[in-house]
Amino acid sequence: MEAYQLILQHYSDVRVQREIAEYSAGRWIALHCEQTDEKGRKILVRYWRGRRPLSLEEPADLPRLLEAYRRLKPRSIHATANLYGKLESVEDVAFIGNIAACTPTWDVDNRLEDWEATREASKQIVQFLSENGVSESVYVKFSGRGAHVQVHPYAFSARLRSKINPLDLAYALVEYVRGKLQPRFVEIALKFKAEGLRVDNEMDFQRLFVCPLSVHRELDTVAVCLNPEELDDFTPEEARLGRVTHHWEGWRNYREGEADELAVKAYSLVGGYPGTYGRPRRRKHPPLEKQIWRFVGRREP
DNA sequence: CCTCCATGTTCTATGATGCT
């Protein structure tokens, strides 16, 4: 069978469609395609006809999108860490004010062959969260190569999210925990001789992560979710494209507000997301031309 | 494809200098 057929076959599975749709609901999604641009990089489609942020709200949307972009050969499905209040225009994703909730994510990068080190680093994060009251809203996602440790967006209560921007909360939480555990990560890298191990805070205002049950963007592996308490039961062999035998549907579990206390502590210590983008930039001085028109006493023609 | 981010380049506001 041709290699791409295997991908289409994977996405034709209704369970795959359901998981991707349910995860993607409210998020801004992207299709990473096998078709490359003139520089040989895979094309990433983020807008519908260049206007509307791409979204995927129900299972049937997945085959529809694959069909619409079939010439580009979509390969992996990504979704933002953010959940948006509205997803209809470019402006809806251009400013942080429309972020309704955000998924704190520790990106554990590593070579596929060093899964044991990836798993141990993930385990440290899970354990730290658990010790600090965050246990029912956590899952680990094998990304197809490394892993993502994610906290359900509603582990921050609606009340807290209305007071502090969810992106700031997520950024602070990830950064705080990462800082606490950094020495452990170094130990793990040494112990397993996994010099490629890195735990990054990639939270930014339109960051994408691979969807549960998406195919990896390069490897013939699938992003499956793992029960954080049973990480030892999984090996990457069980997530090979066409032979997926392991996936935990508990990624949707959460307890509202269980991460509030830790997030507030983190936020008070490390502060919010440091980027300026998404917050409108102000000119200190208006361009000369505008000043002249103002001086002349009328608006520009 | 689209965006971030570092880097380099251009622009602009402002203060210093110098001249009348």
Added chain:
DNA sequence: AGCATCATAGAACATGGAGG
């Protein structure tokens, strides 16, 4: 002082590479 020019720092903008 009043005016013009020059120097300069920081802001704004352009560009290129990286990455999802």
